[in-house]
Amino acid sequence: MLYHEYVGYAERVQRYTKESPMNVENVSAMNYTNEDINTLDSFMVMRNTLLGCETFLKESVANYNPSDFSYANTLKEKFITQLESIKFTQPYWDKILTSFYTDRHSEKSNALTAYDAIMRVPTTYVDDDIDGEDNIEIIEAISTEEYWKRQLFQFDRSAQSIENIWTKNKAFFYTFMSKSKYDNHCKIVVTDLIEIHTKITEEPNYKEFYKTHNVNDSIFHTFPTTQYVNTFEYSWPFSFWDRRFEENNDEIVFKILKEINNHYQN
Amino acid sequence: MKKAIIILGMASLVIFGGAYYFMQKSSNLISKSDQAVLNTVEVINNVKKTLPKRLVKLYRKDGYYYKNLDLSKENHIIINNCLQYYVNDNSFEDANRCEELIVDAIIKNIGEVNLIKALIGDVISYENDISLKSNFPRNLFSNASYNASLKSQLILTFINRYRDPVKLQTEFDNYKLYFFDIISKNLYTKLFENYLNTFIESYDEIQQQEDKESFFKRIYYEAETKNRQGELWNLTFWKRRELEKNDQIIYSILKEIKAHYKN
Numbered sequence: 001m002l003y004h005e006y007v008g009y010a011e012r013v014q015r016y017t018k019e020s021p022m023n024v025e026n027v028s029a030m031n032y033t034n035e036d037i038n039t040l041d042s043f044m045v046m047r048n049t050l051l052g053c054e055t056f057l058k059e060s061v062a063n064y065n066p067s068d069f070s071y072a073n074t075l076k077e078k079f080i081t082q083l084e085s086i087k088f089t090q091p092y093w094d095k096i097l098t099s100f101y102t103d104r105h106s107e108k109s110n111a112l113t114a115y116d117a118i119m120r121v122p123t124t125y126v127d128d129d130i131d132g133e134d135n136i137e138i139i140e141a142i143s144t145e146e147y148w149k150r151q152l153f154q155f156d157r158s159a160q161s162i163e164n165i166w167t168k169n170k171a172f173f174y175t176f177m178s179k180s181k182y183d184n185h186c187k188i189v190v191t192d193l194i195e196i197h198t199k200i201t202e203e204p205n206y207k208e209f210y211k212t213h214n215v216n217d218s219i220f221h222t223f224p225t226t227q228y229v230n231t232f233e234y235s236w237p238f239s240f241w242d243r244r245f246e247e248n249n250d251e252i253v254f255k256i257l258k259e260i261n262n263h264y265q266n
Numbered sequence: 267m268k269k270a271i272i273i274l275g276m277a278s279l280v281i282f283g284g285a286y287y288f289m290q291k292s293s294n295l296i297s298k299s300d301q302a303v304l305n306t307v308e309v310i311n312n313v314k315k316t317l318p319k320r321l322v323k324l325y326r327k328d329g330y331y332y333k334n335l336d337l338s339k340e341n342h343i344i345i346n347n348c349l350q351y352y353v354n355d356n357s358f359e360d361a362n363r364c365e366e367l368i369v370d371a372i373i374k375n376i377g378e379v380n381l382i383k384a385l386i387g388d389v390i391s392y393e394n395d396i397s398l399k400s401n402f403p404r405n406l407f408s409n410a411s412y413n414a415s416l417k418s419q420l421i422l423t424f425i426n427r428y429r430d431p432v433k434l435q436t437e438f439d440n441y442k443l444y445f446f447d448i449i450s451k452n453l454y455t456k457l458f459e460n461y462l463n464t465f466i467e468s469y470d471e472i473q474q475q476e477d478k479e480s481f482f483k484r485i486y487y488e489a490e491t492k493n494r495q496g497e498l499w500n501l502t503f504w505k506r507r508e509l510e511k512n513d514q515i516i517y518s519i520l521k522e523i524k525a526h527y528k529n
Contacts, residue, residue: 040390
């Protein structure tokens with residue numbers, strides 16, 4: 001108790017006996033006009049505002065905990081909104097196709113060879129949390145990828161719908177997809193898909209085979225023969241047709257692919 | 267046992283007594299200082315009558331006005347990441363130039379002209395006598411790992427942008443009318459004139475030297491061996507400006523300011 005009072009007293013001695021920092025006489029001697037005082041004051045206000053910014057930044061960093069923040073996910077929503085706002089324009093398709101043809105994980109330029117049979121139309125609406133990622137480019141890549149997966153999931157893949165979309169938009173597709181772009185990205189996969197379709201439909205029991213089998217790499221490798229499948233670097237086109245048979249849109253997709261192939265051959 | 271109780275009782279009485287003594291002293295002190303505050307207020311009130319009213323404004327305590335920076339989410343991530351470096355090392359050395367981002371964010375939030383005003387406000391000492399801080403701009407470069415505040419680092423980052431002579435001239439032309447307007451001749455004479463003249467005179471002095479190289483060798487030798495960096499700052503200032511190739515533009519700007527206030 002004695003100690004407390006003594007400490008309190010000592011503190012008060014320090015606090016109340018300190019000299020006042022302002023020296024009225026000095027200031028008055030300077031004889032500033034009202035305008036000068038305003039100016040001086042505005043400089044001080046702005047300096048204090050800058051100090052306020054400094055305080056904000058320091059507090060912000062002191063409270064910053066990367067795992068608390070879902071900035072990555074907020075950013076993801078932002079990137080997706082941006083894509084929505086430019087929907088169906090040329091930059092939109094450039095972004096979507098670049099994302100589709102770039103595999104983030106393997107960094108191969110031709111992502112299709114990295115995709116396996118598992119690479120398929122999502123069966124659910126994709127909305128994954130991005131954890132522990134603060135590289136903006138990677139967040140954008142993840143967001144774009146998620147975006148086209150969502151679009152594929154929501155997209156009406158009935159034969160009728162695909163045909164409608166194609167007839168309405170093929171003129172745009174041909175102008176937008178230049179020959180060089182096509183050759184660089186699509187040519188291999190389109191020819192492969194056509195060739196594989198032709199080959200497997202030649203087999204008398206193909207409907208039966210694809211009816212009973214789900215997507216699984218090791219089983220696809222055996223039809224029509226393991227040898228034939230092994231001539232391809234990737235098994236994805238086989239599972240692709242499995243899904244088209246399943247969705248009853250194989251004929252229209254095959255027709256469109258042949259049309260595209262012919263267009264770019266001439 | 268009885269003895270022990272009596273001794274304890276006496277000891278506690280002594281303690282109570284001592285505590286009461288200090289309490290009395292404390293309350294005396296507080297009422298005295300209250301009186302002192304009242305006296306000060308009276309003095310200020312008296313002074314007020316003879317002074318422009320607004321001067322009283324400057325008596326208020328220094329402090330900061332909390333400013334919430336409106337950052338975009340992605341800048342928030344970047345800035346927080348690099349402030350982590352700042353907290354650890356007290357410098358932005360490894361921080362990927364994100365101090366530029368912070369300065370951009372501040373400019374976006376308060377405006378460039380206000381940041382310039384903040385810089386001037388930072389140069390002025392408002393304590394006692396309103397004056398220019400004598401150690402500006404050396405204080406900005408003071409040992410980065412110990413003394414430099416985040417604010418100084420940001421000001422330095424902002425100033426660094428004006429080392430480019432073209433940018434300096436453009437921005438000076440943009441803002442000069444505004445600052446000529448708010449800084450009266452009176453204020454200029456009292457606060458800035460001497461500082462400005464020192465630099466103009468030292469430039470002239472350097473120009474008169476026949477052998478500039480040996481002149482600067484001597485100056486730098488003096489500064490380093492006799493610890494006179496502060497004193498000789500206005501001379502070495504021009505050597506650095508020469509190396510940055512912005513010496514002529516700065517000299518002409520200083521001359522222009524001087525000429526403006528001459529009339």
